[in-house]
Amino acid sequence: MKVTLVVIGKTDKDYLKKGIDIYGKRLFHYLPFEIKTIPDIKNSKNLTTEQQKEKEGVLILNQVTAMDQLILLDEKGEELSSVDFSKWMEKRMVAGTKHLVFVIGGPYGFSPAVKERANGKLSLSKMTFSHQMVRLIFIEQLYRAMSILNGEPYHHE
Numbered sequence: 186m187k188v189t190l191v192v193i194g195k196t197d198k199d200y201l202k203k204g205i206d207i208y209g210k211r212l213f214h215y216l217p218f219e220i221k222t223i224p225d226i227k228n229s230k231n232l233t234t235e236q237q238k239e240k241e242g243v244l245i246l247n248q249v250t251a252m253d254q255l256i257l258l259d260e261k262g263e264e265l266s267s268v269d270f271s272k273w274m275e276k277r278m279v280a281g282t283k284h285l286v287f288v289i290g291g292p293y294g295f296s297p298a299v300k301e302r303a304n305g306k307l308s309l310s311k312m313t314f315s316h317q318m319v320r321l322i323f324i325e326q327l328y329r330a331m332s333i334l335n336g337e338p339y340h341h342e
């Protein structure tokens with residue numbers, strides 16, 4: 186199963202880039218993983234938040250095919266423990282999912298069209314993180330889930 190993380194705008198802080206690079210490489214030992222970066226919307230200051238979400242939504246949906254499983258990362262989504270997230274991943278692998286696409290919304294979240302297309306919503310916490318910060322937090326959790334499935338001593342209960 187291939188996993189893609191779709192994000193909006195380049196990662197702008199070096200401390201995040203370093204962490205994402207470290208955990209992205211570790212993750213790649215377990216499964217094909219890539220980050221797809223959608224460029225920031227131009228002249229977003231002249232747009233309403235709804236217009237910005239719509240435009241981001243079109244670009245997000247361009248990244249997925251009808252066969253892909255699209256999962257939104259959203260603070261209002263389903264909350265799982267790390268062990269339960271590892272089981273959640275395993276279920277998709279066993280079910281033969283070919284391409285699992287996680288997406289992090291822009292500063293204002295997701296458009297209605299993206300929410301409608303999504304196959305599920307996962308929360309990393311009830312707290313809201315910046316769309317930059319959540320990249321590293323999610324990749325570490327994905328690595329943790331895969332290390333649990335592979336019996337590695339990274340996670341301790």
Ligand SMILES: C[S@@+](CC[C@H](N)C(=O)[O-])C[C@H]1O[C@@H](n2cnc3c(N)ncnc32)[C@H](O)[C@@H]1O
Binds near residue numbers: 292293308310319
């Ligand atoms: C600043 S937040 C946007 C918050 C906005 N109020 C909303 O309605 O989504 C930017 C993005 O980061 C991600 N995010 C932030 N906190 C999260 C959390 N606790 N769990 C999962 N994703 C989160 C989501 O993808 C969100 O769309």
